Amino acid sequence: MLAFIVRRVIAAFGILLAGTFIAYVLVALSGDPLQRLREDNSPGREERIASMTERLDLDTPVPLRYVKWLGGASQCVLPFLGKCDLGQSVRGQDVSSLLGNAMTSTLQLITVATITAAIIGVMVGIITALRQYSRLDYTATLASFLFVSLPLFWFAVLLKQYIAIDLNDWLADPAVSLPTAAIVGVVSGLVWASIIGGDRRRVWTSFAGAFVVSAGGLLVLAETGWFRSPGLGPIVVAVVGLAAAVGLTALLAGFRYRNVLYAALATAVAGIVANLALDSVLFNPSWGVLFLLLLLAVGIAVGIGYAIGGMQRRQAITTSVWVTIVMGTTIVADRMLTAWDNYFEFVDGRVIATFGSETPNYDGGTWGNLLDTVTHLALPTVALILVSVATYSRYTRASMLEVMNQDYVRTARSKGLTDRTVVVRHALRNGLIPITTLMAFDLAGLIGGAVITETVFGWQGMGFMFVDALRNVDPNPAMAFFLVTGIVAVLFNMLADIAYAYLDPRIRLG
Amino acid sequence: MTQPNQPSQPSSDDPFVDHRSMGAAGPDPLGLAEAAAGQVSSADRAHLGQLGTSAVGTEELLRVDNLSVDFPTDDGVVHAVRGVSYSLRSGEVLGIVGESGSGKSVSSMAVMGLLPRSARINGSISFRGESVLDMPPAVQRSLRGRKIAMIFQDPMTAMNPVHTVGDQLAEAVLSHELMPKRKAMARAEEALAMVGIPQPKQRLRNYPHEFSGGMRQRAMIAMAIINDPDVIIADEPTTALDVTVQAQILEKLVEVKDAIGAAIVLITHDLGVVAGMTHRVLVMYAGRAVEVGETDDIFYRTRMPYTAGLLGSIPGLDSESDGRLRPIHGSPPSLINLPSGCPFSPRCPLASELCRQEEPDLMATDVMGHVAACHHWQRLAEADDPTAFFRTESEVSK
Amino acid sequence: MSTPVDPRPVASAEAEGMAIVARTQAQLVRRRFFRHRLAMASLVVFMAVLLLSFSATGIGPIPGWWKHDYTTVATVVDGGRPTLSVVPTFLGGDGVHLGEHPFGQDNKGIDYFALTMRGTQISVMIAFIVGTLGSFIGVLIGAAAGFFRGWTETILMRFTDIIIIMPLLAICAVIANQAGNAGPFWLAVVISLFTWTGLARIVRGEFLSLREKEFVEAARAAGTPAWRIIRKHILPNTLGVILVSATLSLAGAVILETSLSFLGFGVKPPDTSLGRLISDYQSAFVTRPWLFIWPGVFIVTIALTVNFIGDGLRDAFDPRQNKVRS
Ligand SMILES: Nc1ncnc2c1ncn2[C@@H]1O[C@H](COP(=O)(O)OP(=O)(O)O)[C@@H](O)[C@H]1O
Numbered sequence A: 001m002l003a004f005i006v007r008r009v010i011a012a013f014g015i016l017l018a019g020t021f022i023a024y025v026l027v028a029l030s031g032d033p034l035q036r037l038r039e040d041n042s043p044g045r046e047e048r049i050a051s052m053t054e055r056l057d058l059d060t061p062v063p064l065r066y067v068k069w070l071g072g073a074s075q076c077v078l079p080f081l082g083k084c085d086l087g088q089s090v091r092g093q094d095v096s097s098l099l100g101n102a103m104t105s106t107l108q109l110i111t112v113a114t115i116t117a118a119i120i121g122v123m124v125g126i127i128t129a130l131r132q133y134s135r136l137d138y139t140a141t142l143a144s145f146l147f148v149s150l151p152l153f154w155f156a157v158l159l160k161q162y163i164a165i166d167l168n169d170w171l172a173d174p175a176v177s178l179p180t181a182a183i184v185g186v187v188s189g190l191v192w193a194s195i196i197g198g199d200r201r202r203v204w205t206s207f208a209g210a211f212v213v214s215a216g217g218l219l220v221l222a223e224t225g226w227f228r229s230p231g232l233g234p235i236v237v238a239v240v241g242l243a244a245a246v247g248l249t250a251l252l253a254g255f256r257y258r259n260v261l262y263a264a265l266a267t268a269v270a271g272i273v274a275n276l277a278l279d280s281v282l283f284n285p286s287w288g289v290l291f292l293l294l295l296l297a298v299g300i301a302v303g304i305g306y307a308i309g310g311m312q313r314r315q316a317i318t319t320s321v322w323v324t325i326v327m328g329t330t331i332v333a334d335r336m337l338t339a340w341d342n343y344f345e346f347v348d349g350r351v352i353a354t355f356g357s358e359t360p361n362y363d364g365g366t367w368g369n370l371l372d373t374v375t376h377l378a379l380p381t382v383a384l385i386l387v388s389v390a391t392y393s394r395y396t397r398a399s400m401l402e403v404m405n406q407d408y409v410r411t412a413r414s415k416g417l418t419d420r421t422v423v424v425r426h427a428l429r430n431g432l433i434p435i436t437t438l439m440a441f442d443l444a445g446l447i448g449g450a451v452i453t454e455t456v457f458g459w460q461g462m463g464f465m466f467v468d469a470l471r472n473v474d475p476n477p478a479m480a481f482f483l484v485t486g487i488v489a490v491l492f493n494m495l496a497d498i499a500y501a502y503l504d505p506r507i508r509l510g
Numbered sequence B: 001m002t003q004p005n006q007p008s009q010p011s012s013d014d015p016f017v018d019h020r021s022m023g024a025a026g027p028d029p030l031g032l033a034e035a036a037a038g039q040v041s042s043a044d045r046a047h048l049g050q051l052g053t054s055a056v057g058t059e060e061l062l063r064v065d066n067l068s069v070d071f072p073t074d075d076g077v078v079h080a081v082r083g084v085s086y087s088l089r090s091g092e093v094l095g096i097v098g099e100s101g102s103g104k105s106v107s108s109m110a111v112m113g114l115l116p117r118s119a120r121i122n123g124s125i126s127f128r129g130e131s132v133l134d135m136p137p138a139v140q141r142s143l144r145g146r147k148i149a150m151i152f153q154d155p156m157t158a159m160n161p162v163h164t165v166g167d168q169l170a171e172a173v174l175s176h177e178l179m180p181k182r183k184a185m186a187r188a189e190e191a192l193a194m195v196g197i198p199q200p201k202q203r204l205r206n207y208p209h210e211f212s213g214g215m216r217q218r219a220m221i222a223m224a225i226i227n228d229p230d231v232i233i234a235d236e237p238t239t240a241l242d243v244t245v246q247a248q249i250l251e252k253l254v255e256v257k258d259a260i261g262a263a264i265v266l267i268t269h270d271l272g273v274v275a276g277m278t279h280r281v282l283v284m285y286a287g288r289a290v291e292v293g294e295t296d297d298i299f300y301r302t303r304m305p306y307t308a309g310l311l312g313s314i315p316g317l318d319s320e321s322d323g324r325l326r327p328i329h330g331s332p333p334s335l336i337n338l339p340s341g342c343p344f345s346p347r348c349p350l351a352s353e354l355c356r357q358e359e360p361d362l363m364a365t366d367v368m369g370h371v372a373a374c375h376h377w378q379r380l381a382e383a384d385d386p387t388a389f390f391r392t393e394s395e396v397s398k
Numbered sequence C: 001m002s003t004p005v006d007p008r009p010v011a012s013a014e015a016e017g018m019a020i021v022a023r024t025q026a027q028l029v030r031r032r033f034f035r036h037r038l039a040m041a042s043l044v045v046f047m048a049v050l051l052l053s054f055s056a057t058g059i060g061p062i063p064g065w066w067k068h069d070y071t072t073v074a075t076v077v078d079g080g081r082p083t084l085s086v087v088p089t090f091l092g093g094d095g096v097h098l099g100e101h102p103f104g105q106d107n108k109g110i111d112y113f114a115l116t117m118r119g120t121q122i123s124v125m126i127a128f129i130v131g132t133l134g135s136f137i138g139v140l141i142g143a144a145a146g147f148f149r150g151w152t153e154t155i156l157m158r159f160t161d162i163i164i165i166m167p168l169l170a171i172c173a174v175i176a177n178q179a180g181n182a183g184p185f186w187l188a189v190v191i192s193l194f195t196w197t198g199l200a201r202i203v204r205g206e207f208l209s210l211r212e213k214e215f216v217e218a219a220r221a222a223g224t225p226a227w228r229i230i231r232k233h234i235l236p237n238t239l240g241v242i243l244v245s246a247t248l249s250l251a252g253a254v255i256l257e258t259s260l261s262f263l264g265f266g267v268k269p270p271d272t273s274l275g276r277l278i279s280d281y282q283s284a285f286v287t288r289p290w291l292f293i294w295p296g297v298f299i300v301t302i303a304l305t306v307n308f309i310g311d312g313l314r315d316a317f318d319p320r321q322n323k324v325r326s
């Protein structure tokens, strides 16, 4: 395994070197930075040309210039070598400092997009594979074709100019009409009925249940003014925690042996108590404190699973940890929404942001700033992930279907395992291994998408910087973009290879 | 077909054995004779005695009545199984033989309840008198792997590559009985030891790819016997293995069957495999049982041309003559649009107008308890060598 | 079975079998594709869009049937609102008619239907070149790598790895910026230089597995030259994969080109493409949404239908076609 990793790292370096070289040459050939100065006939032209030539090192032949550039750039990548130097922009700014700011918001966007797309896509893929040829499957298939065929830039503009405005108008005066509630109810009923499946009676029961809960819930929330000032509160947190305990036990272990359920419920109760007891700590914690709390919570969950799990210790620990993750997310959402009113006022009711990555001059503490980030991420993320969600769901579906047809799944069923165990332990485990490779591949697409998304939504990220640089014939910022994306691509491909090898014992051990 | 059965006990001076060794010495470019002879003779020598001692009980474990299975597909309905019936008694070994695609696997998957949801199943399957098809899914599941276990053809793909062999064995126990993992692992170790895997404790921690093909098939047998099932369905357990390993695996199968007192349904496309192993044989063609009888009768008192053709294609097994192969020409009919009449008629050297008009049902023959689906079984009964109806390769090319 | 014994029985039997299989296979594929309703409907719609766009504004010197030109500036009528109406009068609408400017006019008074049709032409043309040329390069590189193995494979696949780590849109933007000035054709050629990587990997994989197959080994043992083995034995068996992938890459190319043009790095004035139109009029969205909507609708239609056609082809070629409907 170690030799494998070393080999991959060396290969990655080689690829990165060659890739940046090609990009450097192409960028250098893509335009002449002096063009505009030459056409300009105002006095002092010669000096400006001379200083630009000097700044961008234009007298050096391109390959040599690349070597020089690489010397500076390598100091950004390898630590302790000295000062990071990515050259200067045509306006004389230091590119490495330009990049620093731009990178943060882009990486934020891409990370959130990757995680969201992977979760949604993989879930849809699994469900449609298990319900192959159902109406839900056909709908999801059609939707994914549509998503792949929607031009991102067009859809992003549509979201920004159309959806965002309507959504904000609605949030300013949130009312739900009966027909709206009915439509939402019908859609939700159809979706749940096809997910749950079963015989006719069960289909109708799930349809009716989902209809009543969604439509009724929507109306109740609207009547009580929840949308005007949304929040969850300790009771909802408690209900979500207990429901997660039951649901995750059903999914991961079943109820035949009760200890797993007890462990999950104990974890949920611990979470509920902690949420109440730590009220003052959670009022405005720093990120460091939050991280420590998360670690602590996971530790406690492991402990509970270990102590109560009995004969199914492993499942109990897994279930408890998942319960903790669900509860943690709910608590964070709950706390974040406490900042809603304050934020609502600050942005004049235009909560869903359409420009930039943060509201200038807004400081609402940990939770307020988180809410600000979330509202800024919402639309760009939705626009960006459509293609990825489609890719993940198609890929997962195909992979799951293939695995479900494998001999070893038939063997598993012939042993008398429950459907749940067959799917979770045998099909999922094998079906999701190739997703590691897909994640690396999809990341490249997301980076390309970020270029467009940032342009449409006015994010001052790397993509924006890149487009701006190309328009201004400004080679160094453009190269900085290729350097970062190249590193990310190579790194993730390498990680995917290693993860794949680790997850598949045939490669790990042989 | 519920006639009383006695196991065949060919003695070592049986002429049958001689034929085989003679065949093995004859011209055999593919080396198949050695394979067949190796399997059968070692099975005889080592285990026919055991087979004999484990007498067939009287209790009827498994009964399949008029089973049919259809698959609706884009190209039409596939009639994979068309009215198959058999019964299996405790301790009995029943062979199901037929070309690939004849419905052997589908019929046994129906017994296991492992067919895809799209399959339309008719007829009845009962285990110890209870109808399997009418059981609620949870009860059906509790039979699988605990009362009726299955061994599959390809040991290379039948085990999950990402879990250890020990985990996969223990899982079979844990899915039916609650116990600490440790205990289940101990059971797994016992089972591995029983099928003759050396150092079973260490082997538990291995992944399937670290096992050789034969070892994996042993592990599969261990997985099948780990819950002491009453019935083991072995679907071509040796087809994917090296010829040298095949005999060992069959030997092991008989040995563990006797140890735990299970009955076996042994599925194969190779009559040579059933020769020394089974009490009774059911021959399948195009989704139907076309001949059922005691193993000896199937070999020596063949009453169905298809079976005769199968016998003629075993190197060295064809009686009399020159030891040359007399294979069946052509291929089995499409199961979507079956021709009228006997499905074997396009390939049958005895086919008459009647055969092309009317599909024969299983009918009693001159041999007690031996049934065949052939209008002209008498002609086989009259012939000295039924395989002689089929032409050899050289006769064909003339 | 009455054929005389052949001196090379295995090879000849295999070849014979292959020919039979290939013919029935092709028939099967065609039948499956024509039965794929969505793909057939998509094919019809796609053809209709092609016909409409190419006949309306004409091809090169051949004039089209549409009365307006995509360059002629005119006075803006009724704020440039579209005159297209599809609601019949008896349903309370304005009746079914095209009117003077069915898609409206842009701010200079240019007929927007003519512009959209011209944009569609250019976008489809570019996508077509990228789809075929890019796939051709991919097949060439993948086939060479998969068939010759050894250092050829190492070099070609490393090269593929290098191209793949550069974000496609970004690297295309860099080169398209210059190539766009040379006209749509060169833009397409240059884009194809970067879109072949996926297919190259697929084709290499197919070749690697096919070259181990008995019929290829038999042919090789019989001394058949490499190019003949590739052409006769391997390519026909990879045709499905290549065709499907090329079709899907055509849909991808539509999106890629329009994205580049949207960013301002693709098709340059005086020519136009669907992406340019959207880019030019995105700020007009609030006041004159049709300037933004129409080109988008055409992009989605083209990409969607081509994707469906590709899917239909994939279903038709997929040997695991034993689809069981419950
Ligand atoms: N899921 C399925 N859908 C459609 N046809 C099937 C399915 N499973 C098996 N068949 C068909 O049923 C027939 C019998 O198959 P099988 O029982 O596997 O034959 P064998 O005797 O070789 O075990 C074959 O023609 C096969 O194609």
Ligand code: SF4
Binding pocket: B304, B305, B306, B342, B343, B344, B345, B346, B348, B349, B350, B351, B352, B355, B360, B373, B374, B375, B376, B377
């Ligand atoms: S019924 Fe006729 S065709 Fe069928 S096996 Fe008997 S003789 Fe042959």
Ligand SMILES: [Mg+2]
Binding pocket: B101, B104, B105, B106, B235, B236
């Ligand atoms: Mg079979």
